[in-house]
Amino acid sequence: MNRRRFLQLAGVGAVGGLAAGQAGASEAPASIDDGVAVLVDTTECIGCRKCEFACNREHKLSDAPLEAYEDTAVFAEQRRMPADAYTVINRHHNPDNPEKPIYVKSQCMHCLEPACVSACLVKALTTADNGSVVYNASRCMGCRYCMVACPFQVPAYEYDNAFTPQVRKCIFCFDRIAKDGKMPACVEMCPTNTLTFGKRSEVIKLAHDKIAAHPARYKDKVYGETEVGGTRWLYLASQSFDELGFLKLGADPIPKLTESIQHGIFKYGIPPLMLFGLLGAAMSVFRDGEDKE
Amino acid sequence: MSAHAVRYAPAGKRFLTPGVVVLVGLMGIAAAISLWRFIFGLSSVTNLNDQYPWGIWIGIDVASGVALAAGGFTTAALAHIFHRKHYEAILRPALLTAMLGYTFVGLALMVDLGRYYNIWHPAWPTMWQGNSVLFEVGMCVMAYLTVLYLEFLPIVCERFIGRVNLPGPLAGLNAPADRLLRFADKTVGKIMFLLVIAGVVLSCMHQSSLGTLMVIAPYKVHALWYTPIMPLLFLLSAISVGYPMVVVESMLASRSYGRKPEMEILTPLSRFVVFFLGIYIVAKITDLLVRGAQPLLLEGSFESNMFLVEMGLGALLPLGMLLTERVRRSPGLLFTACGLVVLGVIINRVNVFVVAYNPPYSTGRYVPSIYEILVTVGMIAALAFVYRVAVTIFPVLPAEESATSHGAR
Numbered sequence: 001m002n003r004r005r006f007l008q009l010a011g012v013g014a015v016g017g018l019a020a021g022q023a024g025a026s027e028a029p030a031s032i033d034d035g036v037a038v039l040v041d042t043t044e045c046i047g048c049r050k051c052e053f054a055c056n057r058e059h060k061l062s063d064a065p066l067e068a069y070e071d072t073a074v075f076a077e078q079r080r081m082p083a084d085a086y087t088v089i090n091r092h093h094n095p096d097n098p099e100k101p102i103y104v105k106s107q108c109m110h111c112l113e114p115a116c117v118s119a120c121l122v123k124a125l126t127t128a129d130n131g132s133v134v135y136n137a138s139r140c141m142g143c144r145y146c147m148v149a150c151p152f153q154v155p156a157y158e159y160d161n162a163f164t165p166q167v168r169k170c171i172f173c174f175d176r177i178a179k180d181g182k183m184p185a186c187v188e189m190c191p192t193n194t195l196t197f198g199k200r201s202e203v204i205k206l207a208h209d210k211i212a213a214h215p216a217r218y219k220d221k222v223y224g225e226t227e228v229g230g231t232r233w234l235y236l237a238s239q240s241f242d243e244l245g246f247l248k249l250g251a252d253p254i255p256k257l258t259e260s261i262q263h264g265i266f267k268y269g270i271p272p273l274m275l276f277g278l279l280g281a282a283m284s285v286f287r288d289g290e291d292k293e
Numbered sequence: 294m295s296a297h298a299v300r301y302a303p304a305g306k307r308f309l310t311p312g313v314v315v316l317v318g319l320m321g322i323a324a325a326i327s328l329w330r331f332i333f334g335l336s337s338v339t340n341l342n343d344q345y346p347w348g349i350w351i352g353i354d355v356a357s358g359v360a361l362a363a364g365g366f367t368t369a370a371l372a373h374i375f376h377r378k379h380y381e382a383i384l385r386p387a388l389l390t391a392m393l394g395y396t397f398v399g400l401a402l403m404v405d406l407g408r409y410y411n412i413w414h415p416a417w418p419t420m421w422q423g424n425s426v427l428f429e430v431g432m433c434v435m436a437y438l439t440v441l442y443l444e445f446l447p448i449v450c451e452r453f454i455g456r457v458n459l460p461g462p463l464a465g466l467n468a469p470a471d472r473l474l475r476f477a478d479k480t481v482g483k484i485m486f487l488l489v490i491a492g493v494v495l496s497c498m499h500q501s502s503l504g505t506l507m508v509i510a511p512y513k514v515h516a517l518w519y520t521p522i523m524p525l526l527f528l529l530s531a532i533s534v535g536y537p538m539v540v541v542e543s544m545l546a547s548r549s550y551g552r553k554p555e556m557e558i559l560t561p562l563s564r565f566v567v568f569f570l571g572i573y574i575v576a577k578i579t580d581l582l583v584r585g586a587q588p589l590l591l592e593g594s595f596e597s598n599m600f601l602v603e604m605g606l607g608a609l610l611p612l613g614m615l616l617t618e619r620v621r622r623s624p625g626l627l628f629t630a631c632g633l634v635v636l637g638v639i640i641n642r643v644n645v646f647v648v649a650y651n652p653p654y655s656t657g658r659y660v661p662s663i664y665e666i667l668v669t670v671g672m673i674a675a676l677a678f679v680y681r682v683a684v685t686i687f688p689v690l691p692a693e694e695s696a697t698s699h700g701a702r
Contacts, residue, residue: 080343080654119509121428122411122420141414142407144346145427149509153652156343157407159336165407247653249512257521258509259424265501265524266429272494279374279490286376 035131036172037200037232038187039207040105042244043217044194047075047089047103054189055087055107058173078245081106083156086170087186092244102237104244105186105194108133108154108170109224110232111253118255119149124167131200131232132172140167151228151254152247172232200232207236229253299382301688303452304550308685312549316674316681323671326664327404335407338664344652345659349643353669354401356642358394359434359503360531361635364542365391365441366496367535371565373489382558385448385689386546387539389680392441395434397676404668426505433499440492443481450478452687500531507645515649516586517600523645526580529573534638536566537611537631544628546690549681554624555691563621563631570612570634577604595658599640599648607637 049069056062061084075091082088087107094102114133116125124140127133142165147155158165173184182188187195196206207222223241224231227249237244265271330338341348368387372380403409414420415431422428457471458464481488504527507514520526540559547554581587590597614620614630621627647659661669684690 078654082343115509118424119427121422121425121431122414123422139411139414139420140408141411142409143405143427144407145425145506147343147346148507148513148650151510151512151653153344153654157341157346158334159339159341159407160334161407162330162332162334162337165334245654247512254509254511255424257511258426258505261505261508261521261524262424262426262429262502265498272498275497276490276494279370279493280486283374283376283486283490286374 034199034201035232036110036177037131037198037203037234038184039196039198039203040233040235041194041196041210042102042104042235042237044192045089045103045105046192047072047091047101048191049074049089050189050191051105051186051195052085052087052089054185055170056085058176058185059086059171061085075101080153081156081169083158083166083168086168090245092239095239095243102239102244104235104237104246106245107186107233108172109152109227110170110172111228112230112232113228113253113255115149115151115228115254116146116155118259119145121145128174128178130172130174130178132174132177133169134171134174135167135169137164137166142167149254151249200234203234207234210236226251229256300692301385301448301451301690302692303686303688304684304690305693308681310549313678313681316678319667319671319674320678321671323668323675326668326671329664330404330668335405338662338668340659340662340665342659344655345647345650347646347650348659349647349661349665349669350401350405352643352646353639354672355398355405356503356646357639358398358401359500360527360534360638360642361538362391362394362398363496363500363531363535364538365394365535366493367532368539369444369489370493373486374493380558380562382555382691383539383543383562386542386684388441388444388448389683389687389689390538390542392438392445393676393679393683395438395441397672398434399438401669401672426502426509430499430502430506433495433502437492437495437499440488440495444485444488444492446481447478447485448687448689450474450481454478496531497528501525501528503527504645507649510650512653513651514645515589515596515651516584517581517589517596518645518649520580520584522576522580526573526577529569529576530638530641533566533569533573534634536562536569537634540566540627540631541635544624546684550690552693556622556624556627559627560621563615563627566631566634567612567615570608570615574604574608574612577608596644596648596651599644603637603640603644607633607640611637 050066053064053066053069056064072091075089078090079088087105089103089105092102092104094100110131110133112131114125114127117127117133120126121143122139122141124136125133125146126136142157144155144157144167146167147153147157155167155169157167173182173186176182176185183197184195187197196203198206204222204225207225211218211220211222217238218236219238219240221241222234222236223246224234227247229252235241235246242248326338335341339348339350364387368380368384371377372384399412403412406412415428416435454471454474457467457474459467459470501524504523504525507519508521508523511519540563543559544554546552581590590601611630611633614626614633619626620630650659
């Protein structure tokens with residue numbers, strides 16, 4: 001890590017002149033542990049896709065009837081969330097019991113320190129007080145830098161909408177939770193014990209309690225507890241997460257590096273002003289030299 | 294600094310040539326495709342998708358466009374800050390190229406942005422998001438574009454002061470317009486030194502920040518390019534490509550107007566290129582070695598091959614060429630070497646923003662559609678066209694007699 005750190009400072013120093021400032025990444029909300037979270041216990045999921053139905057209905061993404069979701073042909077290939085769905089379920093092979101595949105629900109992970117929020121230049125994507133990462137289309141320019149930044153490849157875009165295209169992703173049913181005091185539509189609909197909604201601290205405790213109570217049933221890891229600084233959607237699984245389409249990600253929050261470069265170079269505008277002064281001095285020195293000739 | 298050492302004049306040759314007709318044709322095609330995009334959406338003309346949100350409109354039109362406009366601030370620094378008066382003749386063409394280059398970056402963005410009508414949002418204080426690298430890039434580019442237009446204003450004044458001749462009923466406004474021009478000339482003249490320095494500072498800021506953009510995607514950008522010193526590499530490569538771009542442009546303009554290439558300026562200018570390009574290459578190789586990424590060079594993948602092309606053809610080869618006096622003195626070889634540097638920087642920007650970008654759940658590489666390519670080509674054609682219009686109207690190129698014209702080679 002030292003080498004990385006050095007390089008980062010070298011970059012900062014070279015551009016900004018002298019101040020290799022170390023400004024912290026943006027503060028995460030004070031309520032990290034009190035904020036919302038969901039535990040997804042993939043050992044419980046039966047792949048019924050009722051969560052997809054509930055989500056599409058809640059967010060008016062599709063008016064397909066519930067029966068349409070009984071179609072298992074969609075499992076033939078691995079899916080990511082398209083612009084008209086906030087969540088999808090994928091099927092994976094279960095080496096312990098080929099008869100009983102493993103189903104994994106995907107949606108926005110709601111990072112504690114979201115790269116998309118750090119990337120967005122007009123605050124169209126923000127972290128709400130309860131921790132959900134929400135989107136305000138009226139601010140959005142449609143630059144799609146959030147999509148570049150997201151380590152989970154979550155945000156989708158309405159490329160076929162010519163006039164009012166939006167970035168689409170799960171918004172953690174912000175209105176349902178914050179205004180109506182309900183739980184997310186997918187959690188409410190789930191007929192099994194796959195989804196548990198609660199405070200993040202409680203959800204993490206529940207996950208570890210489950211692992212402790214059934215060490216044979218679960219891998220000893222809660223995916224999302226540390227990944228990219230922690231996420232609000234957390235997962236338990238019976239198999240290695242790598243086998244189930246989860247990405248291997250480090251514990252560093254994604255925005256940490258860019259924000260420290262950014263704030264290092266521009267700290268209080270001092271480095272640019274120093275460069276300005278330096279060039280001004282050079283200008284007068286070289287002009288004087290010229291006059292003497 | 295009283296009188297100009299160099300005299301400039303509007304280029305007098307006939308405007309409409311077969312080349313110009315081709316430019317207009319390419320512009321027309323791009324305009325038609327853009328119109329289609331504005332009516333039917335990005336998906337109707339681009340191959341962009343949820344896996345690959347950025348294509349060649351960002352990699353070439355925006356990122357390469359900004360880099361290639363670096364001739365503006367590098368020549369301004371040379372002639373105005375370090376007072377190398379010898380290079381004054383290339384100042385105005387470089388300024389015009391930078392001004393038009395950034396203008397077209399803005400136009401290209403309008404086509405690429407999903408909600409182009411919100412392009413002004415970053416300028417509005419309640420929208421500001423200071424943690425965003427893109428915010429910094431956007432603000433600097435807007436500020437620098439303003440600086441460039443102000444720097445160009447004296448050239449407009451020089452052309453029209455005492456010569457304002459508005460048509461028909463507007464003729465009554467001739468005197469006020471003239472007074473306005475004189476006022477603008479005096480005001481801008483007084484703050485010109487501030488504008489020049491501000492232009493250099495703003496350029497250093499956003500050229501480097503453009504390199505910070507992709508630092509936010511550590512798990513997607515190929516390890517041959519992903520490094521925390523990307524901002525430094527972007528700044529160094531922008532500085533390296535500044536003068537080669539000026540050389541390429543100057544030679545194209547000379548050829549187009551049947552003048553002799555300005556070798557007495559371009560040859561000494563190319564010595565700086567050796568210096569800056571050398572620093573860039575050393576930084577780039579050191580970075581690879583320090584990160585231990587050099588084994589990836591022989592990976593044999595599309596990415597690694599593109600990296601080898603970028604560095605071999607676009608950096609090492611021209612550096613080797615420019616090291617010899619013979620190349621620096623030969624118009625043909627100098628043009629080739631500088632053209633390779635320009636090409637190398639374009640390949641680098643496309644590599645960083647497009648080729649190196651590997652989303653984790655990718656189901657197939659992004660390849661630009663024919664329409665995306667045609668829009669990019671049309672944008673470049675439009676840039677060349679407007680450049681030609683501008684040098685015909687304004688005194689941007691050195692006056693013929695001082696350019697010792699002897700017809701085409």
